[in-house]
Amino acid sequence: MSDVQLSKSEHIEVLGDNVKVIVSKEHTFGTDALILNAFANAKRDDKLCDFGSGCGIIPFLWLRDKKGREISAVEIQEQACDQIRRSLLLNDTDKIDVYNRDLKEVKYFLPLEYFDLVTMNPPYKTEGTGIKNEDTPSAIARHEIACKMDDICKSAFAVLRFGGKFCICIRPERIFDVMTLMHENRIEPKSIRFVQKRGDTAPWLVLVNGRKGGKAGLKVESPLIVENDDGSLSNEILAITEKYRENLT
Numbered sequence: 001m002s003d004v005q006l007s008k009s010e011h012i013e014v015l016g017d018n019v020k021v022i023v024s025k026e027h028t029f030g031t032d033a034l035i036l037n038a039f040a041n042a043k044r045d046d047k048l049c050d051f052g053s054g055c056g057i058i059p060f061l062w063l064r065d066k067k068g069r070e071i072s073a074v075e076i077q078e079q080a081c082d083q084i085r086r087s088l089l090l091n092d093t094d095k096i097d098v099y100n101r102d103l104k105e106v107k108y109f110l111p112l113e114y115f116d117l118v119t120m121n122p123p124y125k126t127e128g129t130g131i132k133n134e135d136t137p138s139a140i141a142r143h144e145i146a147c148k149m150d151d152i153c154k155s156a157f158a159v160l161r162f163g164g165k166f167c168i169c170i171r172p173e174r175i176f177d178v179m180t181l182m183h184e185n186r187i188e189p190k191s192i193r194f195v196q197k198r199g200d201t202a203p204w205l206v207l208v209n210g211r212k213g214g215k216a217g218l219k220v221e222s223p224l225i226v227e228n229d230d231g232s233l234s235n236e237i238l239a240i241t242e243k244y245r246e247n248l249t
Helices: 031-040 057-064 078-090 103-108 136-142 149-159 172-184 235-245
Strands: 010-016 019-024 047-051 070-074 096-099 115-120 160-170 187-196 203-212
Touching: 010 057, 010 235, 019 057, 019 078, 031 057, 031 115, 031 160, 031 187, 031 203, 031 235, 047 057, 047 149, 057 070, 057 096, 078 096, 103 149, 115 149, 149 160, 149 172, 149 187, 149 203, 160 172, 160 187, 172 187, 172 203
Parallel strands: 047 070, 047 115, 070 096, 115 160
Antiparallel strands: 010 019, 160 203, 187 203
């Protein structure tokens, strides 16, 4: 819609099938979000919820791919929620419910034991580690300031139906802590997948799929390779990013 206003730091990304999302310096997305979306494998009739949505990239990918009979986005930062709401206007739709709330308090604003799938691209660093960004939005996005992994797992357990899935992406160094916290919160890790730049490089990302009330038993899937030996994108990454790449200029 032509009356949606953008700030100087914002621009529009076309995700494919004419679905657009407003991104900014503070709230944007990367390849990890596209990979997480593919790994989570949402279904058309699922009730879907994305924690820490940022600019809303994963909910808008669901919208693009016609996944989910209900879609909810939870984001604590007002600027990010404003971007999502204006992106909804841009797409002339109201199919995403936006909650500018603290995910630690989901029991007060989301239905409990309800969702089929919860996703999150969580802060990669624990609070107090690494060099924090000077601007608060980036610090919150990259460090566990607004919530910790234990909070995330507790909230996911609260809103997932029995047997529902919780899918996240994390840095490899955090895999033990994250899987332990999922297990302690009765979300059993069922599969993990490492993401590597090439077959001969160490993984830079790990995808974890947990199931509420699931039985013990972990499957390690074959790694997702981003690049071929010649530097070109692998066939799987090409398939994951195809609709988005078609609109890049």
